[in-house]
Structure formats: C-alpha cells, structure tokens
Amino acid sequence: MSFLSTELPYRRIKLDFLEFPYSKFQEAAVINYPCNYDFTCIGEYKWFLNNKSDKTVVSYEYPEEFKLGKSERYYPIVKEESQTLYNKYLELAKGTPNIYFLGRLGDYKYYDMDKAVERAFNLFEEI
Numbered sequence: 054m055s056f057l058s059t060e061l062p063y064r065r066i067k068l069d070f071l072e073f074p075y076s077k078f079q080e081a082a083v084i085n086y087p088c089n090y091d092f093t094c095i096g097e098y099k100w101f102l103n104n105k106s107d108k109t110v111v112s113y114e115y116p117e118e119f120k121l122g123k124s125e126r127y128y129p130i131v132k133e134e135s136q137t138l139y140n141k142y143l144e145l146a147k148g149t150p151n152i153y154f155l156g157r158l159g160d161y162k163y164y165d166m167d168k169a170v171e172r173a174f175n176l177f178e179e180i
C-alpha cells in the first residue's frame with residue numbers, strides 16, 4: 054500500500070448488504086474469514102436482538118484503501134514508518150495551544166469502542 058510521505062495511511066471497509074429469503078444465513082452474528090476470500094467478515098444482524106423474520110440481512114466486509122476525498126478513514130495502518138510520521142505530527146502540534154488528538158483516527162491507535170470512550174473521558178478530565 055503506497056502513501057505520500059506526509060500523509061498518514063488509513064484503511065476503510067466496504068460493506069455490501071444482502072437480503073436473503075430465509076430466516077438464518079449463518080450460525081453466529083459475526084463470522085470472520087481472515088485468509089480464504091476477498092471479504093474478511095460476514096455479519097448477520099438479527100442475531101444481536103434475536104429478531105424473528107422469514108428474511109435475513111447480512112453484510113459482507115471488504116477491506117479497502119482509504120482515498121482522500123473519496124472515502125472515509127476507518128482504521129489507522131499502524132506500522133513503524135506511519136508511527137514515526139504520526140509522532141512528527143504530535144511534535145509539530147506541541148507548539149500550537151488547544152489542539153488535542155484523540156480517538157482511533159486522532160491517536161492513530163486501533164481502539165475498540167470501550168477504549169475510545171475511556172480515552173475521551175480521560176482527556177475531558179485532563180483538560
């Protein structure tokens with residue numbers, strides 16, 4: 054994956070939603086496919102709330118490169134060179150008051166939801 058030397062790389066996910074005319078598509082809410090296919094995960098939403106229906110909706114997740122102006126950043130791509138670049142931005146921002154970085158995109162960390170919320174609470178207390 055290539056990126057400009059000043060641009061932090063991120064990736065996104067493309068979600069394809071499909072409806073099927075039967076009650077269950079798979080045996081769990083989320084099944085990951087790490088290696089075998091071009092999609093990496095299938096989610097079936099009715100498992101979460103135990104919905105009853107003759108139909109089902111599933112989402113296929115495809116990993117994609119983030120493209121500026123075309124898509125949205127979902128995850129940082131944390132590698133040595135991108136972390137070094139991120140640290141340079143942190144250093145640069147130190148000279149400017151009232152700038153705070155947080156969250157998955159701003160901290161450039163692969164947070165789960167609980168960690169993203171915890172980080173927001175902690176920064177709030179700090180400020």
Ligand SMILES: Cc1cc2nc3c(=O)[nH]c(=O)nc-3n(C[C@H](O)[C@H](O)[C@H](O)COP(=O)(O)OP(=O)(O)OC[C@H]3O[C@@H](n4cnc5c(N)ncnc54)[C@H](O)[C@@H]3O)c2cc1C
Pocket residue numbers: 066125126127155156157158164165166167169
């Ligand atoms: C497909 C998927 C599945 C996930 N599943 C789980 C799970 O099962 N459990 C779990 O704990 N976590 C899960 N996560 C992770 C969870 O969604 C994140 O940890 C959480 O959303 C991070 O919150 P955040 O506020 O840091 O970032 P985000 O929720 O990404 O919020 C960033 C916001 O910034 C906005 N933004 C971006 N660029 C700009 C800009 N230049 N100007 C203004 N606004 C901008 C975006 O539009 C977005 O609204 C999942 C994430 C994805 C993508």
